[in-house]
Amino acid sequence: MKSVNLKELARQLNLSISTVSKALNDSYEITPETKRRVQELADSLHYQPNPYARSLRKQKSKTIAVIIPEIANNFFTLAINGIESIARQHGYHVLIYLTHEDYQKEVEITQLLQNGRVDGVLMSLSSNNNENEHLYDLHKKMLPLVFFDRVFEDLEAAKVTTDDYESGYKATAHLIEQGCRRIAHLAIPKDLSIGKKRMQGYMQALNDHQLPVQDDLIIACTDNQQMNYAFIRELMERKDRPDGIFASVEKLAINTYQACSELHIAIPEEVKVISFANLETAAFLNPSLTTITQPAFEIGKQAASILFEAIRMKNIKNHYSILKSVLIKRKSTGC
């Protein structure tokens, strides 16, 4: 592990450490000939500057953090792909932190990042989110911060989301057009802004089509998949069960398929299903699943780009991007 450093280069070249450093950083103070000599030796010894020494001195880490609730979710993996591609372009390194939808973990992680370890943070909130002190803390540290998808509306930070209200509306309207009259909503927690917006779109669509909003058709789901499954099953076992289901995340659609399969309820004949999803396999499910698909890769790219802009400008902008999701009609809604 004994790697070559500036001192060693300086010794071999009979130069001072500072001269070598300047030569490698292409300073005008150094004569071309010296630069050449230094560069040559550095190359031949495969010199690489120590990142920690450099970070300490420059107060820059060339590292960003990505905090997400989970990773076994196609939306987030695609977003990470986008983030990584931009980070690579900027020569940055990417730290990954998973909160597992656990508020306490989210707090711990944000605290870990308050000491200069990273130059910026990309974050998608966990749902068990009552207080938000930790987010204000992060913000107070002047650490560039960009939220994506699950954003925290109250904070003056950059945000990138999709048109969740419109998508919720369109999803619900689509079910109505396909003949549904009793439409259930499998909702994610309302403390997430996207949960609230999707729900609002759902309710507005019902209103606009003279359908009642029924509380017993709104299922408050959580990160506990077993409980979600139990809720959905209970829902589908009712005698006045819904004829349409709008799932707000892909896992809930899968749970719905499973419940319907076990209860021998035919999709789309007896109940139609639409879901937010980035599933590669949506088209090959039985039946193929009608989805609202978010431009996850693009979200990641935009969020990262904005973050680097903020890092460069040392200026946390109050940016708000809203990208469009697309509704892909398939058999689960009778198309």
Place this chain on the structure above:
Amino acid sequence: MKSVNLKELARQLNLSISTVSKALNDSYEITPETKRRVQELADSLHYQPNPYARSLRKQKSKTIAVIIPEIANNFFTLAINGIESIARQHGYHVLIYLTHEDYQKEVEITQLLQNGRVDGVLMSLSSNNNENEHLYDLHKKMLPLVFFDRVFEDLEAAKVTTDDYESGYKATAHLIEQGCRRIAHLAIPKDLSIGKKRMQGYMQALNDHQLPVQDDLIIACTDNQQMNYAFIRELMERKDRPDGIFASVEKLAINTYQACSELHIAIPEEVKVISFANLETAAFLNPSLTTITQPAFEIGKQAASILFEAIRMKNIKNHYSILKSVLIKRKSTGC
């Protein structure tokens, strides 16, 4: 960003920097009363040591790197979950690098890590892998290194894989039992050890059942999904098309479903399909997909545990773990 450091603590407490440092590190040299005072002020000011200064001084980064070919793949996301859980236990940070199956990127990334940025590396190889100079380089640096799934057999490093040969054998034998006689193998590159082993299992199973190994039924797939799709389509358009397909990764199974759907070839009646896969949706595909499922989460956990063992012992062991995959029979093979 002006965060509190040892100097500031020392000033406020009228102590020296070294005393404060020792107090916080619970050194025996410091009296309990002083420790209490120091700790109290540190807590109240939310002191957090600068990670770069600490890393520089201790020559330890508390960070590991995970290098994988892609992330939009359930195997890898589950593995990352496992890795992250162990890393968190050890108080380590996790850097993610994606090679996108690109040899050149893999080389660049391994070079980035030769300067002490990380204390260890977890790696799953990219497939376009002709030379391996960069892996030997990494190994020479004495950087603890653990391969998982796509391992490099020739290097004396720790490795964690599944029983790929046996799984390939069982998958093929299962197709044979289900009545298939012309079984195609959608193969990943043979320069990947898992590709070779899965293929060997396939061939041995054919042999053991007195079936010929036919080169034209072995499709060499790559990371180019469009080409793979074209190959598979061509395969299924032949008049002597196969009656069984063994796909070595989940993406190829999806391609197969798509090709069969477009060509109106019925699964499992006309062709049976089995695939390595960690798809959550396997059971809900049309038809449900028979899979060989790897214990991806467990692989991640084991690989990470071994890495931390290597970091602790400063001893790169020649460890080789082989976990068992499980064959889950579903409708795509007529079950």
Place this chain on the structure above:
DNA sequence: TTTTTTTACGAAAACGTTTTCTAAAACGAA
């Protein structure tokens, strides 16, 4: 009492950079 040991802390070096400040040499102008 004197000597030795232990205790509790501080000074300073070290980690490997970057950057500021200083200085010698070379050069040009007067």
Place this chain on the structure above:
DNA sequence: TTCGTTTTAGAAAACGTTTTCGTAAAAAAA
């Protein structure tokens, strides 16, 4: 020649820790 300016390089400080070493004072031993 002399004086100022430019060019090139080195010395030293700085980033924030940890750790080694030194040293007073206190405690223990003689």
